[in-house]
Amino acid sequence: MKGCAMRVDSAAYKRPFFYRLKKDFKRNYTLYILLSVVIAFYIIFMYVPMYGAIIAFKNYSPAKGILGSPWAKNGGMEHFIRFFNGPYFTRLIRNTFLISFYDLIFGFPAPIILALLINEVKNRAFKKTVQTISYMPYFISLIVVVGMIKQFSATNGFFNDIIAFFGGTRSPILNNPNLYRPIYVASNIWQGVGWGSVIYLAALSGVDAQLYEAATIDGANKWKQMLHVTLPGISPTIIIMLILRIGSLMSVGYEKTILLYNDAVMKTADVISSYVYRVGILDTSWSYSTAVGLFNSIINFILVLGANWISRKVSETSLW
Amino acid sequence: MKRFLATAVSMTILLLSISACSNSSTVADSTSTTAKANTETSTQNDETTATTASESDSASTTESGSDASEYPLSGGTLTYWVSLNSNVAANYSSLADTPYAKEYEALTGVHIEYQHPASGQENEQFNLMMASAEYPDIIDWNWLTYSGGPQKAIDDGVILSLNDVMAENAPNLTTYLQANPDIDKMVKTDEGNYYVFPFIREQDNMCASFGPQIRADWLEDLGLETPKTVADLENVLIAFKEQKGATAPYSYEYSVNNANDPIMFGFGTSKNFQINSDGKVEFGSTTEAYKAYLETMNKWYQEGLLDADIASVDGSQLDSKITSGLTGFTVGWIGSGMGKWNQAGVQNDANFQLEALNYVTEDGSQSEYSYMENRYGGGGSAAITTACKDVELAAKYLDFGYSEAGYLANNYGTEGESYTVENGTPTYTDQILKNADGWPIAQAMGAYIRACYNGQFIQSYGYQEQYFQTQAQKDAPTIWTDTNEKAHLLPPITPTSDESAELATIMNDINTYRDEATLNFIIGNESLADFDQYVETINSMGIDRAIEIETAALERYQNR
Structure with a gap:
């Protein structure tokens, strides 16, 4: 990519930026039109709302508006201090981190493994069938997925039928705080693995077939080929996906959490986003919940910068 | 340059699609709300013009006191x-x-x-x-x-x-x-x-249309008296379980009605702020009575008398449990509960009859607490x-x-x-x-x-009288108001603006913690030996300040 960017007329280099932009716009205006939609999307839906984040430092009252609301105590940091000293701080951080960490270490390799396996399958019909079936859960609405999990985990549900068949005792599985995270992560993997493998399959098809031939001639078996040809071939994709994934390490979505949790498992289930939802939308502590959400975003931002930095040092592949 | 631009476009599209995966719902939400906001403003604009037109109309009508003949308005x-x-x-x-x-x-x-x-x-x-x-x-x-x-x-x-x-x-x-x-x-x-x-x-007797209900036909079948004490009720539930095949003898819509559990009232407390027998405001969830209630519920849960799925029972599940004879004791509304269940229950069991019963207490006396609303x-x-x-x-x-x-x-x-x-x-x-x-x-x-x-x-009282069709329904409000709740129920008090912001901050955290701990005590994820620690935690979250605010508000109310 960098190479592409460099290959510009050397004459153009000396011209000022806006001149070049204007000239390029004339030549490629269709591409700019295409791009403008995306830029507009980001400005309207991503950047403009950011201005609202200042209510984290205020005591927001809808009637007074964002600018008219008074600043919070302690130099605007009142809500942050309340969160850091609050009873739920450590628990929220721990749950959010652990759930996304498990999701990362179990959920991230899963689609890669699936893609590698599918790649080895030579029977076309079988391959397509497996792919289609593994995609399907992705298209089921989250509400339905959670509904299924709840039904299956009830005392007279499918999971308990299995446990009872092997002589165990029936119990409401979703009331057990120790099982909440495994259920959450496993169902995530089940739902996303097929869809996640698409990008790796695409990368796999880009690996040069000659390399395999060469490896075979050198006497590499299938396993060795995978280690030394396939994986290095798709490693840039893997790393970029990993960086993106780490950027969302501390952001467990509230949707699935609030659908799945109940009072009995809050200890292991409650995450930052579901807390923000509860205190913000249900208890109308707008400023406080914004402060918590903002804190979460800052952590994510640091994480993605860090992951990118490490990746650049270690593997020379990075987002920017 | 062209290739660079093409790459940029494709990369943004890629990024967009990735972020769209995670954000799609939020985006959809926000667009739909803006769309709605737009239509709302437009309707409001229409209506402004409409009302200004009507204002000039009504200006011509007389300004003097409005009697019934004033309606319809112009x-x-x-x-x-x-x-x-x-x-x-x-x-x-x-x-x-x-x-x-x-x-x-x-x-x-x-x-x-x-x-x-x-x-x-x-x-x-x-x-x-x-x-x-x-x-x-x-x-x-x-x-x-x-x-x-x-x-x-x-x-x-x-x-x-x-x-x-x-x-x-x-x-x-x-x-x-x-x-x-x-x-x-x-x-x-x-x-x-x-x-x-x-x-x-x-x-007043329209303020208690929610309360405990029991399968009267089962009691009769088994030759049991209507339970008066908690111990009586426990025996009844055991009999329901063993002889009537009720796998969830006591069940109700916990997530909605856990603050109105009749057993809790019977032990002599509510879950929230209440006026205790000394006339002081107290927080029900930290009382000894509350602990006694939790102990009983925990015991019943262990023994399978309380529904094993209590944490997740929703309305339709409860309907099916009750009407198919898996549950014999519950708590619910007269109309949308008892009325509906009796109507549906007889289709499975011709004798099906849910009836209201008095709040059971430890010694069988009149219950101090119960479900009751203020007339406003x-x-x-x-x-x-x-x-x-x-x-x-x-x-x-x-x-x-x-x-x-x-x-x-x-x-x-x-x-x-x-x-x-x-x-x-x-x-x-x-x-x-x-x-x-x-x-x-x-x-x-x-x-x-x-x-x-x-x-x-x-x-109108006439509405209630005619709405409740069966004798069981007509009797219920009288049975359920046979308590001393009026002495304990807080009137609709209103803390001042500053106080209520503080109260909300304190109580949001406490209520979350209380609800969580309560369920964990009941289903045994936490031992009741830790009850003191639970009370301690609630104290440390500032319950005293909350009680202070409520007390002050009550005093102001009484002085209105």
């Missing part, structure tokens, strides 16, 4: 935000489509544009409406639950203080409140501001917002509900259609009681009246 349109009751929603997508709304429009002469929040998301949508600061003319809500209390809602510039408005344009309500000083005390803030057109129950509970009460362009029209429209004609229209509906007057008493017709389309009574009522949920009028 037209006009108002926007009115209200949750759509499930009994209405069963057959109508908007209140505007019901015969009730049409009759009401004919009577008042005011056209109402109803706005309904999505069912099940009333709280979220109300709060979002507050945050967006775009209000309709009238909001029907429980303003006592507004974050910060009703006075805060006035101070925030959301709703109007109605003192002047009522004095000038609401003669019917004013007359009623003058005649009923105890209600008058309830419906204003400490500062003396009226803030809503309230929903008021006509009599806060719900279904309409405030006029600051966005309202024609306050006079809104006030006159809302005041109609407290007139003689409004009383009939809200409680009984359309004369000749939903009721007839027999011997001077309005009586529901078969259109309501034996609906030709096979609608349950509650749904038929939902089409014609608002008495079956709430609204801006005095709920």
Whole structure:
């Protein structure tokens, strides 16, 4: 990519930026039109709302508006201090981190493994069938997925039928705080693995077939080929996906959490986003919940910068 | 350059699609809300022009005191935000489509544009409406639950203080409140501001339409007495389990009604703030009685007397458990609970009969606590917002509900259609009681009246009497009010704005913790040996300050 960017007329280099932009716009205006939609999307839906984040430092009252609301105590940091000293701080951080960490270490390799396996399958019909079936859960609405999990985990549900068949005792599985995270992560993997493998399959098809031939001639078996040809071939994709994934390490979505949790498992289930939802939308502590959400975003931002930095040092592949 | 640009475009599209995966729902939400906000503003604009037109009309009418003959008013349109009751929603997508709304429009002469929040998301949508600061003319809500209390809602510039408005344009309500000083005390803030057109129950025995119910036919079968003590009830539940095959002898919709568990009341506490026997405000969830209650529930859970799925039982699951004989003791409403279950239950078991029973206590004496509401509970009460362009029209429209004609229209509906007057008493017709389309009574009522949920009028006792069809239902309110709850129930007190912000901060955390700990104590994820630690935690979260605020508010209330 960098190479592409460099290959510009050397004459153009000396011209000022806006001149070049204007000239390029004339030549490629269709591409700019295409791009403008995306830029507009980001400005309207991503950047403009950011201005609202200042209510984290205020005591927001809808009637007074964002600018008219008074600043919070302690130099605007009142809500942050309340969160850091609050009873739920450590628990929220721990749950959010652990759930996304498990999701990362179990959920991230899963689609890669699936893609590698599918790649080895030579029977076309079988391959397509497996792919289609593994995609399907992705298209089921989250509400339905959670509904299924709840039904299956009830005392007279499918999971308990299995446990009872092997002589165990029936119990409401979703009331057990120790099982909440495994259920959450496993169902995530089940739902996303097929869809996640698409990008790796695409990368796999880009690996040069000659390399395999060469490896075979050198006497590499299938396993060795995978280690030394396939994986290095798709490693840039893997790393970029990993960086993106780490950027969302501390952001467990509230949707699935609030659908799945109940009072009995809050200890292991409650995450930052579901807390923000509860205190913000249900208890109308707008400023406080914004402060918590903002804190979460800052952590994510640091994480993605860090992951990118490490990746650049270690593997020379990075987002920017 | 071209290739670079192409790469940039494709990369942004890639990124976009990735972020779209995670954000798609939020984006969709925000676009739909903006879309909605737009339509709302446009309707509001239309309506502004409409009302200015009508204002000039009404200016010509006399300004003198309004008697009944004033209605119908000379037209006009108002926007009115209200949750759509499930009994209405069963057959109508908007209140505007019901015969009730049409009759009401004919009577008042005011056209109402109803706005309904999505069912099940009333709280979220109300709060979002507050945050967006775009209000309709009238909001029907429980303003006592507004974050910060009703006075805060006035101070925030959301709703109007109605003192002047009522004095000038609401003669019917004013007359009623003058005649009923105890209600008058309830419906204003400490500062003396009226803030809503309230929903008021006509009599005390209309305030307990929710309570414990037991399978009377099973008791009879097994030769058991109606339980009076907790120990009696335990034996009954064991008998239900062992001899009637009830796998979940005691079950109820825990997530909705856990604050109204009859066993808890029987042990002598509620879950929230209450006035104890010394006349002091206390927090029920930290009392010894609460611990005793949790111990019993934990024991029952272990022994399989309390439903193993108690944490997740929802309405439809409960319906099926009760009507199919898996549950023999529950707690629920008279109409939408007992009435519905008895009707459905007999299809499985001809003898099926749920009946109300007294709250069981430890020693069999009268229960101190029980489920009871104040005659003004806060719900279904309409405030006029600051966005309202024609306050006079809104006030006159809302005041109609407290007139003689409004009383009939809200409680009984359309004369000749939903009721007839027999011997001077309005009586529901078969259109309501034996609906030709096979609608349950509650749904038929939902089409014609608002008495079956709430609204801006005095709920008639005659409605309750006629709605409760069976003897079991008719007896229930009397049985359930046989308690000393009136001495313990907090009136609708209103903390000051500053206090209630503080109270909300404290109580949001405490309630979350309390609910979580309670369920964990019951299902045994946590040992009751840790109860002291639990009390300690709640103390450290600032319950004393909360009690202080409540006490002060109660004192101010008593001095109103």
